[in-house]
Amino acid sequence: MEKPILIxxxxxxxxxxxxxxxxxxxxxxxxxxxxxxxxxxxxGGTKVIAAVxxxxxxxPRHLALPDRALIRCRYHxxxxxxxxxxxxxxxRREIELSKVIREALESLVFSELYPRTTIDVFIEVLQADGxxxxxxxxAASLALAxxxxxxxxxxxxxxVGKVDGVLVLDIDEVEDEYGEADMPIGYAxxxxxxxxxxxxxxxxxxxxxxxxxxxxxxxxxxxKTMKETLHKKYxxxxxx
Amino acid sequence: MDIKILVADRQIVRPGDVLAIIENSxxxxxxxxxEKHIYIAGNRIYSDVLGIASITxxxxxxxxxxxxxxxxxxxxxxxxxxxxxxxxxxxxxxAPYKAxxxxxxxxxxxxxxxxxxxxxxxxxxxxxAKIAVFDRTRDPVLTVKGKGLGKxxxxxxxxxxxxxxxxxxxxxxxxxxxxxSKTGCNIIVAQNGMVWARCxxxxxxxxxxxxxxxxxxxxxxxxxTEEIRLFLDKSLGGEG
Numbered sequence: 001m002e003k004p005i006l007i008x009x010x011x012x013x014x015x016x017x018x019x020x021x022x023x024x025x026x027x028x029x030x031x032x033x034x035x036x037x038x039x040x041x042x043x044g045g046t047k048v049i050a051a052v053x054x055x056x057x058x059x060p061r062h063l064a065l066p067d068r069a070l071i072r073c074r075y076h077x078x079x080x081x082x083x084x085x086x087x088x089x090x091x092r093r094e095i096e097l098s099k100v101i102r103e104a105l106e107s108l109v110f111s112e113l114y115p116r117t118t119i120d121v122f123i124e125v126l127q128a129d130g131x132x133x134x135x136x137x138x139a140a141s142l143a144l145a146x147x148x149x150x151x152x153x154x155x156x157x158x159x160v161g162k163v164d165g166v167l168v169l170d171i172d173e174v175e176d177e178y179g180e181a182d183m184p185i186g187y188a189x190x191x192x193x194x195x196x197x198x199x200x201x202x203x204x205x206x207x208x209x210x211x212x213x214x215x216x217x218x219x220x221x222x223x224k225t226m227k228e229t230l231h232k233k234y235x236x237x238x239x240x
Numbered sequence: 241m242d243i244k245i246l247v248a249d250r251q252i253v254r255p256g257d258v259l260a261i262i263e264n265s266x267x268x269x270x271x272x273x274x275e276k277h278i279y280i281a282g283n284r285i286y287s288d289v290l291g292i293a294s295i296t297x298x299x300x301x302x303x304x305x306x307x308x309x310x311x312x313x314x315x316x317x318x319x320x321x322x323x324x325x326x327x328x329x330x331x332x333x334x335a336p337y338k339a340x341x342x343x344x345x346x347x348x349x350x351x352x353x354x355x356x357x358x359x360x361x362x363x364x365x366x367x368x369a370k371i372a373v374f375d376r377t378r379d380p381v382l383t384v385k386g387k388g389l390g391k392x393x394x395x396x397x398x399x400x401x402x403x404x405x406x407x408x409x410x411x412x413x414x415x416x417x418x419x420x421s422k423t424g425c426n427i428i429v430a431q432n433g434m435v436w437a438r439c440x441x442x443x444x445x446x447x448x449x450x451x452x453x454x455x456x457x458x459x460x461x462x463x464x465t466e467e468i469r470l471f472l473d474k475s476l477g478g479e480g
Contacts, residue, residue: 037306055308055336066377110288113274114310115376117336145255148306148403150277150288153256190256191281230254230290234305237457 003178006163013168013175022158022170022218027138027229029146035122037147039229041139044172045129050139052147055117069114073102075136077125097133098123104137104186104196110150119149130173131159134184137196142226146233153188155195156222160185160211162203167211169218183211187219243285249295252305252460253287259300260285276301292460305459309335309402309432311380315371318397318434319382321364324357331367331382334402334432341369341382346390366392368428368436388428395426395438398449400456402433407459408452415455415465422472423448447475 006014013019023044032038035051042048058064075098079088090098105121121143123136134157141155161171163179176182181201187194203211243260247253262268262283272279277289278301287293291304311317311333319339323330327350331339344350346360361367367382368389374380384390400408408429409416420427425439425448435452439445451468458464 036308057336057338110272110274114336145290146306148289148291148304148308150274151255152279152281152286152288154254188256190258190286227254227257231252234252234460238461 004174006175006178007166013163015172017168019166019168020214020217022221023172025222025225027142027225029142029229029233035143035147037143037145037149039139039142039146041135041142043131043135043138043170045127046131046135046172047125047127048132048135048139049124049126050136050143051122051124052119052140052143052149053122054119054147055114055149056120058116058118064116064118067112067115069109069111070118071102071106071109071111071121072118073098073105073121073123073140075101075123075125075133077128077132081125081128097136100196100198101133101137101140104155105140105144105151107193107195108141108151108153108155108188109144110152113150119144128173130171130176131157131184133157134159134186137186138222138226142229145230153190153193154223154226155186155188156219156226157184157186157196158215158218158222159183160215160218162201162207162211167207167214169214181207181211183208183215185212185215185219187216187223189216189220189223243298243300245295245298245300247293247295247300249293250460250462251293252291253293253302254290255286255288257287258284259287259293259302273301277304278302303406304403306401307403309333311335311337311339311371311374312431313371313374315431316428317369317371317382317432318392318428318430318436319367319369319432321361321367324361324363326352326357329357329361331369333380333382334399334434335380337379339369339371339380339382341367341384345382345384361391366397366434366436368392368430392436395436396445398435398437398452400433400435400452402431404456404459405429405431405433407464408435408455410465415468418465418469418472419448419451422469422476423451444476447472450475 026042028040037052137157161179162181183199186196242263245260287302289304291302319331319333322332329341333339369382372383428436
């Protein structure tokens with residue numbers, strides 16, 4: 001396929017967004033009845049659901065850690081989430097993303113409070129349109145908070161990309177595929193910590209700094225929405 | 241240490257929310273107070289969980305809205321027998337750890353050769369117990385020696401969220417007194433979110449269950465005791 005026009009003549013992106021504009025974001029918590037905590041997050045066309053169980057007993061028993069909770073994370077893309085059917089078996093990519101998301105969450109959760117237990121995080125991508133790891137991280141963080149698990153802060157995921165020489169916020173599938181660089185970050189805005197940072201492609205040092213600032217700014221917007229979403233769950237009960 | 245509190249009493253807070261700023265003191269050592277659900281980093285006090293801020297005597301703490309039951313020594317719990325061994329029972333107390341009740345607790349002069357534990361307590365039966373020993377490295381051990389402890393033979397056991405237990409009891413037992421006096425039921429609230437009720441009839445039991453449901457949904461509301469009083473008066477009519 002021929003490369004589409006990513007930055008139009010009027011300076012806007014292929015879907016009409018400004019370079020520093022996020023996709024429309026939707027969030028909800030407590031969407032699943034059977035899980036201890038759950039969340040649904042949409043970044044434009046990317047739709048992700050996350051469920052958290054725990055802290056609970058570890059099976060198999062030998063995996064239990066004597067001094068803290070074991071955090072297990074499964075990032076999975078549904079077979080119907082992509083335009084070509086994806087095999088439901090975990091791919092190399094999914095195993096890697098499970099690991100990076102787990103490590104991001106591990107740095108925030110106070111796991112030493114629950115020795116010999118496990119906290120299981122399940123992330124299911126229902127529809128993929130770029131930025132599934134960042135959407136998944138946001139959803140997982142919300143689900144953990146919804147489950148009442150003590151943690152230092154919430155984390156918002158967002159990616160910055162470079163397309164046609166321009167740094168753009170929250171890149172989608174097309175921009176990821178035809179762009180020059182993609183840098184997803186997980187940012188805990190309340191305590192000003194970056195818990196996930198990956199970079200695919202090439203950026204100059206100057207571009208990297210600029211991209212990081214843009215990503216932090218974007219993540220802060222998402223972070224605000226996350227806090228409102230958690231608040232709203234309890235306001236709903238009051239209104240009824 | 242002077243602290244400037246930034247939140248209102250009974251405000252909903254989320255992980256990473258700044259609750260207070262520590263003023264006019266040099267470097268503050270980072271500290272974590274799990275029992276208060278706050279942690280100190282820099283000169284700020286943060287919440288670690290989704291909950292309600294509580295301000296008493298110029299200190300701030302957070303009461304969680306969600307979360308599992310974590311055993312504490314001397315807690316009153318209601319457990320379900322899920323396994324019978326040679327010398328002990330396995331009890332589900334809705335915690336991340338399964339509890340153990342030794343045979344000698346129930347049977348005087350216990351001898352595993354002559355006594356069969358199944359004759360005393362079988363799978364599926366409920367017990368009221370106290371946590372005798374729990375040191376986080378091993379599973380909690382229960383005791384049923386004491387007034388009001390032992391096997392449950394009558395009444396109904398109702399499950400609520402463990403985080404709602406303080407509200408069901410209320411300040412100095414105000415809510416529990418209200419529930420007991422209005423419905424005429426004999427109610428025992430265990431720390432692990434199990435309520436044992438013995439009611440004069442099924443009608444009153446149903447009203448009690450509905451009242452507990454309201455407390456579960458509107459736990460963060462002001463004047464909840466008053467609302468429950470109105471609800472009980474309305475549904476019991478002149479009976480109360």
